[in-house]
Amino acid sequence: MKKIKKSLAGVLVLCLMAFLCGCSGYRETNSQYIVSMIALSEGEEITLSVEAFYSDQMNDETIKRHYFTARGATVREAYYHLENKTTAVMLLDHCSAIVLDNTAKSSTIEQLFSFCEEEKQLNLAVQIITVSNVNDLENIEPFSGAVGFNFATAVRQQSENIGIKYHNKFYAAQRQRATAGQIYTVPYFELADGKVDLCGEYIFQNFRNVCYLNEQETLMYAMLCNLFSSGNIMVGDQTVTVQKCQTKTKAALKNDRLNISFAVTLSLKNTSPKMVQNLERQLRDFVRTMPERSRVDVFACNSVISEKQSDLWAKIEKQYDRFYQEADFLVNCKEQKL
Amino acid sequence: MKPKTFQIHYVFTAALALAADVVFGLPFIHADAYNAVSLVAAVAVTAAVLFLLNLCLNTQKPRIGGLFNKRVPKIFGKILFFLLAAFSGAKTYFYWVEYFSKLILPKNAVWAIAVVAFFCAAYLAFGKNEGLLKIGLFSFVICLIFTVLLLFLSAENFEISTVIPTKPPQTTAFLLQMTDYLKCLLPTALLLAYYQVKSLNACKAKCSVLALLCGAVLMLICLFNVLLIFGTQYAAQMPFAYNEAVSTVSIGILYTRMDGLAYFVYFILGAVKTAVCMMIMRQILPKGILKAALPFKSQNVTPNECPEMRFKI
Numbered sequence: 001m002k003k004i005k006k007s008l009a010g011v012l013v014l015c016l017m018a019f020l021c022g023c024s025g026y027r028e029t030n031s032q033y034i035v036s037m038i039a040l041s042e043g044e045e046i047t048l049s050v051e052a053f054y055s056d057q058m059n060d061e062t063i064k065r066h067y068f069t070a071r072g073a074t075v076r077e078a079y080y081h082l083e084n085k086t087t088a089v090m091l092l093d094h095c096s097a098i099v100l101d102n103t104a105k106s107s108t109i110e111q112l113f114s115f116c117e118e119e120k121q122l123n124l125a126v127q128i129i130t131v132s133n134v135n136d137l138e139n140i141e142p143f144s145g146a147v148g149f150n151f152a153t154a155v156r157q158q159s160e161n162i163g164i165k166y167h168n169k170f171y172a173a174q175r176q177r178a179t180a181g182q183i184y185t186v187p188y189f190e191l192a193d194g195k196v197d198l199c200g201e202y203i204f205q206n207f208r209n210v211c212y213l214n215e216q217e218t219l220m221y222a223m224l225c226n227l228f229s230s231g232n233i234m235v236g237d238q239t240v241t242v243q244k245c246q247t248k249t250k251a252a253l254k255n256d257r258l259n260i261s262f263a264v265t266l267s268l269k270n271t272s273p274k275m276v277q278n279l280e281r282q283l284r285d286f287v288r289t290m291p292e293r294s295r296v297d298v299f300a301c302n303s304v305i306s307e308k309q310s311d312l313w314a315k316i317e318k319q320y321d322r323f324y325q326e327a328d329f330l331v332n333c334k335e336q337k338l
Numbered sequence: 339m340k341p342k343t344f345q346i347h348y349v350f351t352a353a354l355a356l357a358a359d360v361v362f363g364l365p366f367i368h369a370d371a372y373n374a375v376s377l378v379a380a381v382a383v384t385a386a387v388l389f390l391l392n393l394c395l396n397t398q399k400p401r402i403g404g405l406f407n408k409r410v411p412k413i414f415g416k417i418l419f420f421l422l423a424a425f426s427g428a429k430t431y432f433y434w435v436e437y438f439s440k441l442i443l444p445k446n447a448v449w450a451i452a453v454v455a456f457f458c459a460a461y462l463a464f465g466k467n468e469g470l471l472k473i474g475l476f477s478f479v480i481c482l483i484f485t486v487l488l489l490f491l492s493a494e495n496f497e498i499s500t501v502i503p504t505k506p507p508q509t510t511a512f513l514l515q516m517t518d519y520l521k522c523l524l525p526t527a528l529l530l531a532y533y534q535v536k537s538l539n540a541c542k543a544k545c546s547v548l549a550l551l552c553g554a555v556l557m558l559i560c561l562f563n564v565l566l567i568f569g570t571q572y573a574a575q576m577p578f579a580y581n582e583a584v585s586t587v588s589i590g591i592l593y594t595r596m597d598g599l600a601y602f603v604y605f606i607l608g609a610v611k612t613a614v615c616m617m618i619m620r621q622i623l624p625k626g627i628l629k630a631a632l633p634f635k636s637q638n639v640t641p642n643e644c645p646e647m648r649f650k651i
Contacts, residue, residue: 010473120441125495125586171568171586175500178571307504 030056032089033066037148039099041134042108045071048078049134051148054088065146067138075111092121096152098170100186101134102209109207116170124171127152128186130202130209136191147196154198155187163231163242164222166201173204181300182206185221203298211294220286223247224262224331225299235279241269244336249304251312258316258323260301261330262287268335280333287329297324339468341538345545348537351474351610352530352549354481357556358611359426359522361580361603362433364561366518369570370511371503374561379512380519381554384527385547391531392543419532420622426525427615431455434608437578442601459609463616467537470613477606478552484599485559491587491596492563500569501562523550526611529618536621560603578604 033052041047049069055062068085072078083090098116100109116122129151131137140147155166167176167184176184186209188200201218202209213221222228228245244267252259264283266276290298302320306313316323339347365373435455439448462470530549535541564579567586573579584600 120444123585123588124582125588169495169586171572171582172495172497175497175567175569175572178575179500179569310505 032091034091035095036146037097039134039137040104040112041101042103042105046075046078046108047071048082075115095126097127097129097148099129099131101131106208125169128168130186130188132190139194141194150196158198163229165227181297181303183300205296210296220283235275240271243267249301251305258327260327264333265336276333276335280331284331291325347471347475349545349549350478351471353552354474354478354607354610355614356526356553358430358607360557361560361607365573367574368514369574372507372512373515373570376512376515377519380516380523384523385550388527388546389543392541416622420619422525423529423615423618427612430611437604459612459616462613474610481603484603488584488599489559489563495586496566501565533618
């Protein structure tokens with residue numbers, strides 16, 4: 001009995017260690033800034049800004065929001081300058097968003113991704129966000145304490161309400177880069193009048209943003225790439241409730257031209273055949289504009305063909321870009337009764 | 339410790355030791371969509387090898403096992419198992435120290451972490467046999483609870499398509515993946531079978547296979563957690579992918595992380611595996627050397643204490 005008690009005590013100590021380790025490197029709250037967001041823009045130099053919170057418990061118990069900005073030739077250097085601006089330590093564990101704007105070049109985004117991987121404090125589930133202008137972030141009035149958390153909350157709510165799956169968490173973007181033709185999507189927020197408004201997304205290939213999609217196009221893109229689960233969509237003037245949406249992509253080579261067809265199976269509520277036809281037409285028009293707009297295979301058809309149609313892939317692999325640019329796109333929508 | 343109690347404790351301690359190298363290294367560089375299947379296949383191959391080994395290591399069997407009662411094969415076998423234990427223990431120990439020095443204590447000197455880890459494992463290995471076994475039993479239960487909890491907590495980040503194969507398996511790729519897992523599982527399984535024989539003077543195949551199954555459950559939970567979040571290709575580029583997968587779990591608006599649970603899993607896996615290897619080395623070394631070198635007293639179960647174990651398979 002005594003031995004069992006000893007063993008149990010040992011295990012209890014180990015368990016306590018497990019929980020206490022979760023916040024290793026304990027520091028007083030007044031010796032650290034809790035970072036909720038990192039923003040990156042680029043001019044002649046790389047500009048890194050952070051939204052951070054500080055509580056001086058000795059004098060005042062209120063938590064104050066701070067916004068720091070620093071410049072450097074590289075992301076790492078800019079962050080180093082940023083850290084030197086304060087005497088307190090930057091705590092990145094609770095950072096929820098990394099914000100970019102159009103000024104960021106692909107080489108800088110690549111540096112940022114390396115920074116995220118190397119900086120072990122950063123959560124790999126940090127969300128990558130694009131905004132109209134990073135410089136406006138300082139003037140945004142946060143509705144839930146921090147602008148960084150606002151972005152994450154808005155993306156989550158949008159996903160829940162409309163049913164779009166974003167691959168904008170850092171690890172998801174990295175996963176997509178490794179598998180799905182290096183394509184991933186990043187939500188786009190318009191910053192105006194001190195408010196943030198989610199109004200579309202950017203499609204990224206590797207570290208480069210290749211195309212902007214507005215709200216309606218974001219929905220159609222999600223439907224075609226199986227990133228849409230269920231929600232309300234606008235077809236013309238009418239709202240349709242999509243309960244289920246599944247798309248199968250198939251390719252064929254006819255007269256030295258690639259035919260790519262998207263078979264969209266939908267489970268709709270309160271709809272008519274005409275509405276399905278309208279949706280099909282809208283999707284077809286959207287798909288046909290994409291090769292010219294983006295210049296890259298944003299639907300990651302190449303990975304679908306290479307996985308499922310290896311014979312065809314062997315024929316077209318070397319000249320895939322040409323085949324894709326000249327491809328004929330077909331969209332076939334089919335309603336399925338639940 | 340009674341033989342029945344020993345068997346139960348052994349099953350869970352061995353499960354932790356078996357899972358250690360796999361969890362530290364997964365998923366390996368050759369990983370593809372059939373990675374989980376290859377792990378199951380590797381477990382099956384290991385189980386088959388254990389059945390064969392059961393016959394050889396059971397020294398009471400006059401025809402096959404009797405071979406190891408002869409002087410030359412006995413010494414040769416001892417040297418072989420000693421080297422295997424040293425190699426396997428060192429491999430886990432290096433992974434273990436690397437994990438702590440890179441991820442948890444990056445600002446501390448590596449040698450300091452290595453010394454603490456070594457003494458931690460040595461304390462378990464050179465103490466009483468039952469001490470290690472009891473810690474193994476309790477820790478396995480806690481590890482299982484933690485891994486299941488982390489699996490549920492990270493479920494919202496899962497992408498099912500990452501584990502659904504789209505192509506039929508390729509033989510070479512599948513065999514390479516299986517070899518990666520076998521490299522981790524086979525040496526440990528052999529050592530654990532030897533440990534059982536040395537402790538009980540009998541090798542029970544049932545215990546070994548049960549340990550393998552319990553270990554496989556732990557390994558598969560960790561593997562699926564990694565693959566469902568990162569996908570095989572991205573995960574294969576990561577060192578300590580399970581820790582990274584778990585670090586994506588965040589609770590509440592402040593993005594509170596649950597890394598502490600993963601630290602425990604890694605700590606206990608490293609400690610148990612290294613300690614088991616050290617204990618096997620201790621059992622092989624002549625007692626005179628140990629008595630001169632160590633202040634600890636060892637207490638193993640001898641055949642006289644459990645005569646009913648002698649002839650069982």
